Each structure stands twice: as structure tokens, then as C-alpha cells.
Amino acid sequence: MRPVGVAVLGAAHTGHAWAYTRAVTASPNARVVGVHDPEPEHTRWIHHDFGVPLVDDVEALLASPEVEAVLVCSANADHRAHVELAAAHGRHVLCEKPIATTLEDADAMVAACHVAGVQLHVAFPARFTPLVARARETVRAGRLGELIGLVGLNRGRPPLPPSYPAWLTDAEAAGGGALIDHSVHVTDAMRHVSGLEVAEVSAEAGSLLWDCGVDDLAVVSLRFAGGAVGSIDPSWSVPADHPWDYDFHLRLVGTEGALSLTDGAESIRVVSTREGGPRGLRHAGFGSDPDRAMVEAFLASVRGDAVLDPCATGEDGVRALEVALAGYRSAATGRAAAVR
Amino acid sequence: MGPDHRAAYDAVRAGEIGTVRMVTHSTTSAPPGWSEGGWLADHAASGGPLLDQGVHSFDYARWLVGSPAVRVHCVAADSPAGPATYALATVRYESGALAHVECSWAHPEARGFRLGVEVVGTEGRIEWQLDQLMGGVLHRHDGDTEWWDVLGDLEFTRELRAFTDAVRAGGPPPVPAHEAAESLRTALAALESARTGRTIDLTTWEPL
Numbered sequence: 001m002r003p004v005g006v007a008v009l010g011a012a013h014t015g016h017a018w019a020y021t022r023a024v025t026a027s028p029n030a031r032v033v034g035v036h037d038p039e040p041e042h043t044r045w046i047h048h049d050f051g052v053p054l055v056d057d058v059e060a061l062l063a064s065p066e067v068e069a070v071l072v073c074s075a076n077a078d079h080r081a082h083v084e085l086a087a088a089h090g091r092h093v094l095c096e097k098p099i100a101t102t103l104e105d106a107d108a109m110v111a112a113c114h115v116a117g118v119q120l121h122v123a124f125p126a127r128f129t130p131l132v133a134r135a136r137e138t139v140r141a142g143r144l145g146e147l148i149g150l151v152g153l154n155r156g157r158p159p160l161p162p163s164y165p166a167w168l169t170d171a172e173a174a175g176g177g178a179l180i181d182h183s184v185h186v187t188d189a190m191r192h193v194s195g196l197e198v199a200e201v202s203a204e205a206g207s208l209l210w211d212c213g214v215d216d217l218a219v220v221s222l223r224f225a226g227g228a229v230g231s232i233d234p235s236w237s238v239p240a241d242h243p244w245d246y247d248f249h250l251r252l253v254g255t256e257g258a259l260s261l262t263d264g265a266e267s268i269r270v271v272s273t274r275e276g277g278p279r280g281l282r283h284a285g286f287g288s289d290p291d292r293a294m295v296e297a298f299l300a301s302v303r304g305d306a307v308l309d310p311c312a313t314g315e316d317g318v319r320a321l322e323v324a325l326a327g328y329r330s331a332a333t334g335r336a337a338a339v340r
Numbered sequence: 341m342g343p344d345h346r347a348a349y350d351a352v353r354a355g356e357i358g359t360v361r362m363v364t365h366s367t368t369s370a371p372p373g374w375s376e377g378g379w380l381a382d383h384a385a386s387g388g389p390l391l392d393q394g395v396h397s398f399d400y401a402r403w404l405v406g407s408p409a410v411r412v413h414c415v416a417a418d419s420p421a422g423p424a425t426y427a428l429a430t431v432r433y434e435s436g437a438l439a440h441v442e443c444s445w446a447h448p449e450a451r452g453f454r455l456g457v458e459v460v461g462t463e464g465r466i467e468w469q470l471d472q473l474m475g476g477v478l479h480r481h482d483g484d485t486e487w488w489d490v491l492g493d494l495e496f497t498r499e500l501r502a503f504t505d506a507v508r509a510g511g512p513p514p515v516p517a518h519e520a521a522e523s524l525r526t527a528l529a530a531l532e533s534a535r536t537g538r539t540i541d542l543t544t545w546e547p548l
Contacts, residue, residue, distance in 0.1 A: 148417045148446050149426040151366075202413045202539065204430050204438050208361040209462055217362050217460070219430045219440045221415045223537075229415035231428040233440065237362060237460040253368070255420055258447045334411065334539050 003028070004299050005066040008035035009058065009082045010074025011042040013096050014165055016123065016291075017073035018045050020094070023295035024071070025050045030299050033066045037074070042165070062089040069302045072096060075165075075173040076180075080105040087116035094121040094298045098184045098324060099317030101175030103340075106321050110314040119307050121298050122317030124188040126248060127310045128293035131261045135250060136193045136310075138259060145256030147194055150222070150230035152186035156246040158210045158236040169212045177214030179205045179327050182234030184320035187222075188312060189250060191319060196224040198319075202336045203327035209237060220327045223336075243269075244283040263287065341502065341514075342495035344473065345400055348459055348466050352404055358463030359435075360404050365397035366442040366456040370449040371421040383423050389443040390414070390427050390527050390534070398530075399515075399523035401431065401439035404459060408434050409526050409542050416534035419446030429530040441530075 006024050011017035017035075024030045034055035037043050046052050055061040062070070062085060070086040072079055072095040079100050086093045093113060099122050100106040113120035126132050138144065159168040159181070167173035174180065191197065205218035217237060222230040238245060248263040266287035272279055294311075301308045319339075326337040352360055372380055372392070379385045386392060402409060412431045416424035426446040431439040447454070455470040476488030502514035528547050529540040 148419045149428070149442075149444065151428070151442060200537070202415070202430070204413070204432050206436055206438070208436055208438075209460070217438060219362075219438055221413060221428055221430060223415055227417055229417045229426065229428055231415075231430075231440065231442070233364065235362065235460070237465065239463070239465055242465060253419075253426060253444060253446050258368075258451060334541075336413075336537055336539070 001303065004030040004068050004302050005033045005064070006030050006069050006071060007033050007061050007064075007067045007091070008046065008052065008071045008073065009062070009086060010072055010078055011035055011037040011046060012039065012075040012078070012165055012167060013073040014042055014045070016096055017042070017071070018049070019291045020071050020073065020123070020295055021046045021050055021052060023289070023292040024299075025052075026292065027296060027299060029296070029303070033064060034061050036061050058085065062086060062091060067091060069094070069298070075167040076175050077101045077173045080109050083109045083120065084112045087112040087118050090116055090118060092119040092121075092302045094123060094295070095317065096123050097317065098175060098180050098321050099314065100321060101180070103318070103322065103325060106314075106318045110318060113314060119301055120314035121301065121307065122312045122314060123294060124185060124192075124312040124316065124320075125290035125294045126185050126189045127192050127312060128290040128297065129263065130288065131263065132189055132193060132250070133310065135252070135259060135261055139193050139252065140195065143257060144252055144254030144259060147196060147228045147252060147254045149253045150190050150194060150224070150228060151249075151251040152190055152230070153233045153247060153249040154182040154186050155233060155235050155237050156182065157238045158212060158216055160210060160212060169214050171214050174214070176324070176328055177205070177207070177212070178216050178234050178236040179203065179218040179220065179331070180324040181236075183218070183220050183232045183324045183327060185248070186232045186234065187320040187323045188316055190230060191316070192310065192312075193250065193252070196226060196228060198222050198323050198339055199225045200336050200338055201323055201326035201330055203331045205327065205331040215331075218327070218331070220323070222323070241280060243281045341499040342491055344468060344491060345457070348457065348468070349404060351466060352459060352461065356464055357459065357461030357466060360406070360459060360461050361437050362458075362460040363401040363404050363437070363439045364456070364458040365401055365439065367393040367397060367453070368442060368444040368447045369453040370447055370451070371425070371445040381422055387527070387531060388422065388424050388427075389445045390416070390424070390429070390530050391524070393443040394427065394429060394441055394530060395523050395527045397441040397443065398431065398439070398526040399519065401441070402433075402519070402523060402526070405433045405435060405437045405439065407437060408522070410434050411539055411541050412526055412529045412533055413539040414530035414533040421445040424531070424534055427530070427534060429533070431526060
């Protein structure tokens with residue numbers, strides 16, 4: 001079978017655009033046809049490391065018969081325009097999270113892909129980690145009974161320039177700060193594992209650590225339909241010189257049992273005194289690459305003409321965005337907010 | 341009084357992590373079995389885990405943050421251990437700092453008591469879990485396993501020592517009663533928040 005031709009449309013999320021492009025490049029099932037992003041800084045490493053051609057004419061790139069699928073890794077507020085463009089050309093899409101910065105945009109993206117008859121996937125790599133997959137089987141098999149409480153943690157470094165593009169800490173372009181950036185991963189993992197939907201959200205959020213203009217600390221409390229409660233810590237609270245960069249935890253308790261997951265288990269402890277490299281204690285991860293598994297599942301879905309489990313769809317992206325936006329409404333008003 | 345909590349407090353007061361911005365304190369267990377006649381399981385008599393355990397978390401967070409709580413929000417769920425026996429509370433302090441408190445009696449007996457603490461400051465971060473504080477483990481051929489918690493009963497013996505020392509010295513109390521009342525007030529407000537779904541403004545709130 002001929003490899004799936006992939007275009008990268010918008011690479012403003014430089015880190016993820018690079019990682020997903022690497023995954024496509026490494027796949028025997030796909031090839032990258034080209035990348036379009038008017039900002040040379042966004043495409044520099046993709047071009048340099050993987051030899052991906054830079055294409056100025058976005059219409060020509062998307063119209064190319066070589067292209068069947070598109071990766072959208074632009075700034076969050078630009079996702080809609082890029083996804084709609086891809087859909088208009090009949091191309092399947094894997095869109096970076098959060099799906100958008102407003103529900104209006106997110107709903108329009110889902111509708112556009114539906115009308116065009118193309119798949120819309122949203123990049124939630126946590127679904128592709130073996131621990132989350134095993135948790136889902138365990139919960140769905142009823143081994144925890146009825147769920148009572150769900151706690152999710154996804155903390156990370158503050159994505160500050162110059163290591164990260166400036167739009168990531170721009171409230172307009174990103175839709176907010178840590179709350180929208182990380183909570184969507186946790187909300188999606190909770191929904192994916194539990195099958196529960198969030199009904200109501202309360203949140204506290206603030207710019208309390210890095211003076212970066214958007215929220216860097218937040219706690220999001222959840223009431224699920226059916227009575228379970230939960231919380232998410234999506235904070236950018238990992239300082240320089242910390243032994244790890246990001247974490248991901250899920251702790252579930254149900255009427256029949258409790259389950260605690262930590263991705264930090266997939267690491268060894270390394271101390272280095274070498275000049276020039278990261279010094280001191282580091283937790284060096286050895287887990288499988290969920291980006292690669294996610295991209296392979298996307299490609300298999302495109303080839304098979306059906307969204308394969310456990311891929312996240314546009315609707316999943318909308319559900320996670322609803323929770324984040326309700327969190328911002330709650331943080332602004334001091335009152336609980338319904339998801340819609 | 342626990343040496344772990346005290347060490348974190350000392351590090352914070354020494355300025356090692358800058359200004360405290362967020363405290364996460366989690367205490368989870370099965371329903372405690374120690375209460376005489378089971379009064380602890382009676383929500384009306386005990387207030388459940390928010391008053392039994394949560395009050396310690398609110399007290400500790402307040403002590404680290406060094407600023408009064410201004411509002412609290414709490415979600416709680418029922419479990420086989422009783423009503424509102426799993427709770428997640430978020431506190432905002434006057435300084436802007438946040439605390440997030442998890443307390444539970446909904447966990448399986450076999451898991452035992454678990455503690456997890458994180459303190460995020462403007463210049464660093466502190467974290468520990470009870471699981472790391474097991475200094476010894478004894479495995480036997482008959483299947484019993486004994487975990488040696490390095491804290492042991494130190495927090496209780498230190499608490500009693502501080503109490504008797506203060507009595508002998510004629511005061512002051514090692515933990516002032518008004519601080520205990522403040523922690524209780526936050527916990528009671530969290531209970532009301534869990535019941536009503538509303539965020540409680542602690543600057544104006546009056547307990548019923």
C-alpha cells in the first residue's frame with residue numbers, strides 16, 4: 001500500500017509540530033509532502049532535521065494529489081482557519097490541542113469536517129500511553145466499581161520565550177495559560193478512562209509564579225454527571241533545575257477499589273556533572289513514545305477510512321475545551337460554571 | 341509537629357523556595373476504625389474527613405502560606421464509607437496563593453493511609469509522599485509484610501512534648517487556639533460549599 005501523504009499546516013507549536021513530523025517521517029506508512037508556515041522560525045527545525053520542503057503556496061500544497069492528510073500545529077486561535085482549509089480540500093486532519101480557543105470555533109471545525117466527510121482527530125497523546133490504556137480497561141471492566149473521585153495532575157515547565165514561541169503565553173492566541181494548555185490533556189484522559197462526562201466546573205487560576213501575563217497556577221474542580229467529583233492541577237509549576245520537566249498522574253477511587261497512575265515510573269535517576277549538559281539529578285524517561293503511537297493510529301485511520309480506537313475525535317476536543325473554558329468562567333466569576 | 345511537615349516549613353521559612361504560591365495536601369485512607377462506638381462514621385457527629393483530616397491540611401497550608409484564607413470551594417462525593425467521604429477543596433488566600441486539599445475515607449483498607457504534599461514557590465518546589473518515608477520493610481515467609489514508616493508516632497510524641505513543655509513554662513500554646521479555629525472555619529465552609537455547590541467568601545461568611 002502506498003504511504004499516506006501528509007502536509008503540515010502551521011508549525012507555530014514548534015515542539016509538537018517537530019515531534020509529530022518526526023513521527024510521520026519515521027513511519028513506513030507515511031511521508032511528509034511539505035510544511036506551510038509563513039514564519040521561518042516555526043519551520044526551521046522541521047526543515048533542517050527532516051528535510052521537509054517549505055511550501056509558500058498553501059492552496060497548492062493542500063490541492064496536491066500527494067496529500068491525503070494534514071497536521072495542524074498552528075497557534076490555538078488559528079486552528080479553525082487551518083482545519084477548515086484542510087476540510088475544504090477534502091483532507092483528513094490531526095489537530096493540535098486544545099482544539100480551539102472558543103466553542104464557536106471548535107463547533108465550526110467539527111461541522112466543517114463532518115460536511116466535507118473527512119476525519120478530525122485531536123492530539124491527545126496520553127491516550128496512547130500503555131498505563132492509560134490499561135487504566136481504561138481496568139475501569140471499564142468494573143474493577144473499581146462506580147467511580148467516586150478522579151484526580152489528575154499534569155504539571156510542566158513554564159513555556160516561556162526564547163525556548164518556546166511567545167504566542168503560548170498570549171491570552172488571545174493561546175486562549176489562556178496553564179489551565180487551557182494542560183487541563184485538556186487531563187480532562188480527555190479522565191473521559192477516556194472513565195466514560196464519564198463533566199457537568200460543572202469550578203476553578204481558581206492566576207499568574208502567580210512567572211509574571212508571564214497568563215495563568216500559570218490553577219486548580220480545576222469537576223462535578224461529573226452521576227455524582228463523581230474530580231480535580232485537575234494543570235499548573236506550569238516546574239522550576240528550572242527540577243529533575244523532571246512534565247508529569248502526568250491519574251488517581252481514581254471507586255466503590256470497589258482505587259487506582260493510582262504515574263508516568264514518572266517510566267524513568268531512571270541520572271546524575272551528570274558534565275559541562276554543557278543538564279547538570280545535577282535528572283529523571284531520564286524510558287517510556288514508549290505516545291506521539292508516535294498517536295500518529296500511527298491517525299495514519300491507520302486515514303488508510304482504513306474510519307477513526308480507530310483509541311483516537312480522539314473533534315468531539316473529544318470540544319468536550320475538553322468546554323471544561324477549560326468553563327474553568328476560566330468560574331475563575332473570573334467565583335462561581336461554579338456549567339460546561340455549556 | 342511531624343518531622344516531614346516541619347522540615348518543609350523550615351525550608352519555606354528559610355526562603356529556599358521563595359514565596360509560597362500553592363500547597364497541595366492529600367490525605368486518603370479507608371474509614372478510620374479507631375472511634376469509640378463509631379462516632380467518626382456519623383457525619384453529623386464528626387463532619388467526616390473534611391473535619392477529621394482536612395482540618396490538618398487547611399491548618400498546614402495556612403501556616404506555610406502565612407496569609408489568611410479568603411475563599412474556599414469544595415466538591416464532595418458519597419462513598420460506601422458514608423456521605424461526603426471523598427472531598428476536594430480549593431482555598432484562595434489573601435496573598436493570592438492557592439491550596440488544594442484532597443481527603444478521603446473512600447479508599448480500600450488494604451491501601452492504608454497515604455499522604456502526598458507539594459509546595460510550589462516562586463523560587464522552588466518541595467514535595468514528598470508517605471510512600472517514600474518507609475525506612476524499612478520486613479517480609480516474612482508467612483506472607484505478612486511490615487512497613488517501617490520513619491515518622492512512626494513522632495508527630496504525636498512531639499505534640500505532647502510541646503504541650504507539656506508549654507504548660508510547664510506557663511505558655512504560650514505551641515499552636516494558638518485562634519489558628520485552630522481558623523482552620524476549623526475553613527473546613528466548615530468547605531463542607532457548606534460541598535453541600536451548596538457555592539464558593540464561600542471567607543471574609544464575610546458566618547457559620548450557621
